[in-house]
Amino acid sequence: MIPVIEMRNITKTFPGIKANDNVSLELRPGEIHALLGENGAGKSTLMSVLFGLYPLDEGSILVHGEEVEIKNPNDANKLGIGMVHQHFKLLDNFSVLENIILGFEDTHRGFLKYDEAHQKVIALSEKYKLKVDPDALIRNISVGQQQRVEILKMLYRDADILIFDEPTAVLTPQEIDELLNIMRNLTEEGKSIILITHKLKEIRMIADRCTILRKGKGIGTVTVKDVTNEKLAEMMVGRKVIFNVDKGPSKPKEIVLEAEGLTVFDSLTRQSVVKDVSFKLREGEILTIAGIEGNGQTELVYGLTGLKPIASGKLLLHGEDATTWSIKKRNEEGIAHIPEDRQKYGLVLDFSLENNMILQQYNDSRFHHRGFFKFDAIRDYAERIIEKYDVRSGKGPLTYARSMSGGNQQKAILGREIERQTNIVIAVQPTRGLDVGAIEFIHNTLIKLRDEGKAVLLISLELDEVMTLSDRILVMYEGELVGAFDPKKTDEYELGLYMSGSKKTEVLS
Amino acid sequence: MKKWSMQGFFKWLNNSESSTKVISSIIAILGGLLVGFLVMLAIDPSKAGIGLWTILTGTFRDGTRSFGQTIHYSVPIILTGISVAFAFRTGLFNIGATGQLTMGAFAAVYVGINWTFLGPLHWIVAVIAGALVGALWGSIPGLLKAYRNVNEVVASIMLNYIGSFLSILLIKTYIYNQELARALSPAASAYLPRLSQLITTHRSSLNFGFIIALIVVAVTHIILNKTTFGYQLKSVGFNRDASRYAGINEKRNIILAMTISGAIAGIAGATMYLVPGRLMTIESSLLQEGFTGIAISLLGLSSPIGVLFAGLFYGALEMGGFYLQVTTRFVPQIIEIIIAVIIYFSALALFFQKYVQFVINKVVPESEVGHE
């Protein structure tokens, strides 16, 4: 039986890194084939090559047994290959319909056939239970729905080779179940699927075979039911993995941050995205706010740090009313903020690393004399952080932040924020897109902070991260706190129910 | 010793951001001159050579005089150039230097005519007046941007026209010379002191304006590169969001940047009209200096020192174009063509830089460099 896809000895190099190194992969008709690997292992790159986004340096691709050259996504489409990207590729201000037909438009004398497309999309979404409103704007729909749009894009193009790049990262366990079902239906129709994920139990649930990548190299392909999870994990990381961080019980002390009925508006739609949220944060604890992306966690943090005004309610820092304080003042009064979007907020990409290290403290008398910089002091300070947090970069303090790897950018931010010696640390998805090494480091750092008696507010989508780090868990759904939990007395499935809004209880903080 | 400096040079070549930029600017300039030469060749082969020669050597044609004149003509261009560059570093495109320049010029001339009681301080106060009113005019788009989110480009364009008409109205009402249908001439005490005695023969009209330009270059260079204030400005320019996150007051910096930018343009206006025998007109057309400033700031990679050299280079070309009138019959627009082409090539700098970097890496022996 000829495989639908055969990738032979693919090599792909990026400036400074070999993303794929002689990798081979084979996809059989009607199978679900998992692709497993750490961050940066080269999964997305391999698939991007298959989808025609990056030209391959070496190797060959066969579709239905015939060697093909896939120069761009068009070629991929023609070959029936579709891809749901890890970072959605959607036009925020365009309608769902426009997003689906773009690049594959049906026209009559050059005019778009909106109505026919509209019907076709409706039909598809009913057939595969992918409910979306074709006329809604992308920016107004949830992440889950956005993923459906991505899937519809593929189906609209009648793709029968479907690539899913980490589709479950943004979903609740319930939504994940739905998605996996949809995948099964698809394969029953004879479509073949490549599924990228880090999550072993998903692979176990649905995948027939699994190919493992490590640091760009293909480690091998196994039939899932023949191997144990431990084996898979070991192949992925290259060493025996211990699935837990050592962490003693927390010793909470007095309240340092207190939110009373906070409400925050979305600046565009002028509607409240954080609704009457109240909680207390104590020294010496890690309080986690769990929830699916886009349920107000981001805005809540903006409200706390001052990036967005607090519409109503009250914010107390060390008992003082800080509701109307400027960002500057909140920084000085002890809030450190590891932002969700490292490139947008965390760094000035065109500044050198050392300039980035004094982003909040440029005005500190340590670094200037009457407004004139003490460059040596700045250099020393930056070098200390680089040293302590093992930030790897080409030219040390002089490296432009833009040219640094995501993980190293993240480590730099972490170092800067922690070295400010504040006693409140707000960390938003601090490990997003990092490899296990970096993740371990950051997790341990956060725990160390807690044990030093600092207050840590963690915002995370990754349930396993939530379970490992938290001392207390609050679940946020559609701008409200819908549940408070003790990690020892709950599990990911229960959290999932709350995160998806199918269950809620009064939160008494 | 020699060896050491050699190595220093290699280091600079290889490490400093500026090296590649400088080299690519030079490439751009050569490209521009080449095109200019080709145009002349196409029109009058016999004269093309001498034409190019004149353009390149015009500055020295009449010894210290033409040299002085070159610098003199470049002063307002350098200043408007820095005005534009300064705003640019904060991520603002100040296309309104013209308006700020005009309003500043009026203020300077007004003071120059009326406040004769100031004695030796007269011209200084006049320049300051120009700076202040220029700043005022520049602050308007700044305020509109900061508080009403008005695109500074549109606001500046509108303010250019408003400034032009307003200055005419003000001239007619306060400092009008009926016979000449122009503004009155400032008092002698308001003229910028001539420098000619110091560094050129008595024939050049080079004056203190150049010193002012140098001071502005120095000050802006220090602000941008050595101070916390400049740090804020650049940070806002590079990344608004990160600056807010860091607690930097974005609005304040936008307003300050535009205000300072306007002040510098205002000074440019002052240097243009605080001279004998140059009178403000009541003609409703925008002064070109402001727009040339944009080009020069870009050519100078929007760094004060870069702009200084770009401006002097511009002055030299202008001078060359002036002498072109005797050595050839090419109309002076050839100079503008050359400058336009240079600017265009300098826009391709990114490409050149990649290429230059590539070449450098080839030619510079790794051993010579010695990474730290």
Next chain:
Amino acid sequence: GGADTFEIAMITDYGDIDDESFNQGTWEGIVEWAEANDKTYAYYRPSEVSDAAYLESIELAISAGARIVITPGFLFSAAVGEAQTLHPDVSFVLIDAVPNGGVGENTVSVLFAEHESGFLAGYAAVRNGARRLGFMGGIAVPAVVRFGVGYIAGAYYAADELGVNISFPANRYVYLGTFGPSDEVRTRALSWYQDGSDIIFAAAGGAGTSVMSAAEAANKFMVGVDVDQSYLSTSVLTSAMKDLGSAVATALDGFFGDSFPGGQTLTLGANNNGVALPNDFSRFVDFTTVDYNTLYSRVASGAIDVPASHAELVSFFSAQGLTGLDIGASDIQP
């Protein structure tokens, strides 16, 4: 190095030799004369509008071998004043002004009686049936003002002769603030025509072309300036000319015929054919060459003493017993 020399030089004040009026008229005069007497000639543009730059250009011209330098425009007063003493061996012709510090031995000043030219135009317009008149000057420089004053005088003079009433209100006598064409000028002129103006005299260089375009749109006439502008548009009824050509010719004849009228100020008016209307009257219905010639001779002979300023205008009105002047001193000299 190696530059050819040019004996006759012209410097432009601002604008260029193709401004379709003042500079161009002068330049064409030079070209015509020089070609006829094969002399070398060239023009120079200063690098900015300032006395220093003017002087610089003059000396550039001299360095290029100029023996006589012609400078059209009153802005040159200071520069020529200085140049004539710095370069006694070079001759200067300053048009439209007298050098600061008086006319040197190596200089002639040429002044035009623009008011007479304007008078002829105003008179002809009204004689041809215009009853509601307008004037658009570029900028209120002396020459333009004289054009305007003469135009008013001529219009009322003709009206009185015909025993008709004309309307020439103050808001129809303006200076545009520009010598360049623009949609603003066009719109403004159009609004006047729309409001009933029969004719507009545009003493405004290039801005005149916008008035022409408006006149075309409104199907009405306008009056051109400086040179015969009828070729620019069918809407040009006539042009109030100053004969720059002959002025230049006189000076050059003198210079190369060793009879250069150095130290003198020549005033060119009707008496010496320095001003005129083009002698093609085909666009007129009620005004002929004959009418023109009779008028011209009376102006030339001084029988009609054409006013050049508002003060003179007022006395001209009382002397001639004219009435209805609505345009005040502040309109004419803002």
Next chain:
Amino acid sequence: MSSFLDLMYFLVPLVIASIVPLAIVALGGLFSESTGVINIALEGIMVMGAFVGIVVMRLLVINEVFPLQMIAFIGLFIGAISGGLYATLHAFASINMKANQIISATALNLFAPALSIFTARFYFGTSNLNIGANFLIREVPLLSSIPVIGPLLFTDAFLSTYIGVFIFAVAITLLYKTKLGLRLRSVGENPHAADSLGINIYKIRYIGVIISGMLAGMGGVIFVLSFATRFSGTVSGFGFLALAVMIFGQWKPKGILLAALFFAAVRVLANAYSGIPGLQNLTIPSEIYSMLPYVATLVALAFASKNSRAPKAIGEPYDPGKR
């Protein structure tokens, strides 16, 4: 003027006459910027289009080969072509060379007038190109006799006006009803998404910039035809005004139309006041009137700009590697 209607008969055609070049050129700006390429070169492109267009028309008029309006039509066409070609310089710099788009645009703005004056001088001995004909249409047959509408829209009008209106309609349909339009807009919003859907970013951006150039070039010719009988190497800042109109119009065709209408109306009033009975005797300095349109626009902007909607990816060269 006898009645209000007469006043309208007088003012409306004027307003239309200045809306058209503004709106067309602003629309040109839109086409470029909606694909993400900033285009402050509109002024220069207008000049270039006007220059070539007028030169050709001049020759045609002199040789009297075609009927007048035919020549006007050809002129507009040539203007568009040369504008489009000239714009490819900007496209090349900002798309292929990833250049700073403001720099290359500034270069185009400097180059066009210099070149047109230079060559005009060289070939015609003057930088003032007189077309030597008036393209005004006294009355459009039949249509002009319709009451009210006739005098308002179909007398003393320019062919370019109608063509302008037509083109504007076409452009809007193109942007919002066709495949190309959808792709043009998508590329300016999120090039990476468009790329992943197999859309050739570079090609689409080229198309956008070239259309932009064609509209601006045509706008240049329209400007000359409707405001003066000749061209002297400048369109007196109209390109920048159009840019302002585009931004004022929030990068939307309808917005542009309104902005242009607003600006043109005030501008016409500011210049026509002296022909309007009520206003003409006010003793307000003319400079005040002249300032009016700009001040008004500034004030309007101060209230209209609160959440401005520029295309998301504007000004960024496309770099597939960037994630």
